[in-house]
Amino acid sequence: MSNPCDDCIPTEVTIGHASTPRGMLNIGGGAPTAVISSLMSASLESLTSEITDVAGAQPDLIEWRVDPLLASVQASEREGLLRTGLKLVTDQSPLPLLATIRTVAEGGLVDLSDGQYTDFLAILATFADAIDLEICHPGAIDIVEEIHEAGSIAVASHHDFTRTPLTVDIDRVFASMAKAGADVLKIAYMTHRPEDALRIMDAQLRASRTYALPVIGIGMGEFGAITRICGHTFASAATFASASSSSAPGQLSVEETRRGLVTLQR
Numbered sequence: 001m002s003n004p005c006d007d008c009i010p011t012e013v014t015i016g017h018a019s020t021p022r023g024m025l026n027i028g029g030g031a032p033t034a035v036i037s038s039l040m041s042a043s044l045e046s047l048t049s050e051i052t053d054v055a056g057a058q059p060d061l062i063e064w065r066v067d068p069l070l071a072s073v074q075a076s077e078r079e080g081l082l083r084t085g086l087k088l089v090t091d092q093s094p095l096p097l098l099a100t101i102r103t104v105a106e107g108g109l110v111d112l113s114d115g116q117y118t119d120f121l122a123i124l125a126t127f128a129d130a131i132d133l134e135i136c137h138p139g140a141i142d143i144v145e146e147i148h149e150a151g152s153i154a155v156a157s158h159h160d161f162t163r164t165p166l167t168v169d170i171d172r173v174f175a176s177m178a179k180a181g182a183d184v185l186k187i188a189y190m191t192h193r194p195e196d197a198l199r200i201m202d203a204q205l206r207a208s209r210t211y212a213l214p215v216i217g218i219g220m221g222e223f224g225a226i227t228r229i230c231g232h233t234f235a236s237a238a239t240f241a242s243a244s245s246s247s248a249p250g251q252l253s254v255e256e257t258r259r260g261l262v263t264l265q266r
């Protein structure tokens with residue numbers, strides 16, 4: 001069967017570098033939908049074993065969710081912990097690494113000042129292969145260039161853990177991400193009915209045809225499960241799956257996700 005997205009502008013983004021032990025991964029364009037699993041450790045002690053567990057599930061890329069670790073200590077201790085954790089994770093991960101600080105405003109665990117959020121992302125960009133950038137966070141747009149100069153990839157993101165926004169609002173979010181110069185555009189919204197999943201897949205397909213960039217669309221919750229396996233049909237460059245622990249409601253395991261992706265990709 002021909003690719004349903006034949007009329008899209010082909011795009012491929014490389015995450016990581018062949019020169020590191022983590023290697024590199026191409027997403028978007030003709031590449032199969034990549035599977036990403038998250039590290040959710042709240043302590044340095046558990047990070048090492050979690051890396052082994054997550055890598056053992058064989059995703060294509062590892063997301064380090066830094067917010068549980070940062071939330072475990074006082075504000076004054078956070079930068080030191082971030083630097084130590086970054087060294088540990090980049091040294092030990094056998095796969096390319098996406099570093100994410102999910103703030104409370106977007107369903108995560110840590111609340112940072114605006115300056116601290118962007119400062120921490122700039123530190124992460126010096127070693128991590130890709131950086132999640134909450135596009136609505138004040139100052140986020142201003143550090144896209146810094147992320148690029150550090151040799152990393154900017155994955156613009158927008159999350160709503162309560163609902164799926166209206167189509168017009170999702171389209172606007174994608175437009176602001178592309179305008180900011182992001183390399184990958186990602187949305188993740190809570191679904192409560194089948195129509196929510198349809199809206200996400202519709203918007204992600206349109207965005208992939210509008211911008212020459214890889215797009216990731218995720219529906220959280222029960223009705224969103226289909227969005228996690230339909231990447232080939234509806235042009236989602238990557239998806240998230242649980243390995244050692246789940247980082248969002250409705251995630252399938254790496255194995256289930258891969259089986260679904262392979263079944264629908266024919």
Ligand SMILES: O=C1C[C@@](O)(C(=O)O)C[C@@H](O)[C@@H]1O
Nearest residue numbers: 038100188218220240247248
């Ligand atoms: O953006 C996402 C997607 C996600 O929220 C999900 O629903 O799988 C999981 C998060 O860890 C990740 O940063």
